[in-house]
Amino acid sequence: MTNNPSGMSLIVKTITRLTVGLILIYGFYIVLQSHIAPGGGFAGGVVMALSLIHLVLAFGRDAVLKKISQINSVCLMSCGAIAFLVIALSRLVTKNHFTGVLLSDIAIATMVGAGLFVVFLTLVLFIKESAKGNKQ
Amino acid sequence: MELHLILIFMICASIMAVEIKDLISSVIALSAVGLGLCLAFLVLKAPNLAITQLVVEILLVIVLIRATIKKDLPLVRDGRWLFNTVSTLLFIGIFLTFGYFALKELPNFGQPTMLVSREYLANSLTQGGLANIVTAITLNFRRFDALAEASVLFTAVIAVLAITRKTGKAHDK
Amino acid sequence: MSLYFLCFMLFCVGLYCLVRKRNIIKIVIGLGIIEYSLNLFFILLGYRTQGRAPILISEQELINTVDPLPQAMVLTTIVVGLAVMVTVVSLALRVYEKYGTFDITKIRRLKG
Structure with missing residues (x-):
């Protein structure tokens, strides 16, 4: 990926490859410890989406779209939404318990991370398309 | 006291965000308002909200800069500038006056009814x-x-x- | 009391931007300022002097915490605000692609 002319300079790409995994792990950490410390499913999901956006900004959109396509991200978002719906409806009949909170946190984080990444990808692609259309 | 300072900072930054002609500078001034809000949440003992606000602010600034970059802003010269501004300020003055009377009915700062x-x-x-x-x-x-x-x-x-x-x-x- | 009034001033700056400006991005910025001031107002209502954050620590009694209910509601409001902003930005980009401008008065003129 380093020889790809699109994206930013070599220094930014090298630093990005070192830090993206750490940011993703920090997102997981915010999600999983939200019952004892500040955090939550939504904030963790946004951090995960930001790590992917970081990849797009550093390497250019084409290099990332080869690995993670838009359709896959939409599928992931829908899976998260369906999982959260099932958990929430199943908790109509059960009592308050800890496992339900943890599972719904993870489902929300999946949905938010994938969904906001899809929004960013869509806007970037749309800006590129419309710029091409204006030149013609 | 520090809350007053943070709020005055937020008001100054928001006036800058409203009045600057350049769109990217305006977006960056909006992010300064969001940072002030994050600090205010920390002072008001709401760490959950501070984390969420900081992260959301970063995402919003990235999206807005992506939307406004390389877009030239045509300078808008509209007629009746004085009339529009004066009527808007009058409306906001009436709004603030009634807001002052409404705020008197609220519980005092620092004593919530939980x-x-x-x-x-x-x-x-x-x-x-x-x-x-x-x-x-x-x-x-x-x-x-x-x-x-x-x-x-x-x-x-x-x-x-x-x-x-x-x-x-x-x-x- | 003065804090509430300053928060109201912030709301009014956002309202002025929303009513007076003609650029769509400026209108989005005004919406954002209004949303921030409303979030701050909710949290100011739930604050208790010398209170502590609503997180339990072992072997400590839960006295004198700030009100956790507005915090939970504002958490929802931030999410909804992000969703609204993203939708409005995409609408503005669509308008820019169609008309080539962010100015709302020009859009009205080009309609016919």
């Missing part, structure tokens, strides 16, 4: 075993709020996908 949340504070650890009470309220006691919130976000993502799709253009030609 009627509902007393119950949540007492039951958070026994029902569900959650030490973070804000998480306990959003995902345990009021979990259908979280369901509605997730559905709003899902609808917004679907709406963005529907607005920016390209099939409508072929139909026009």
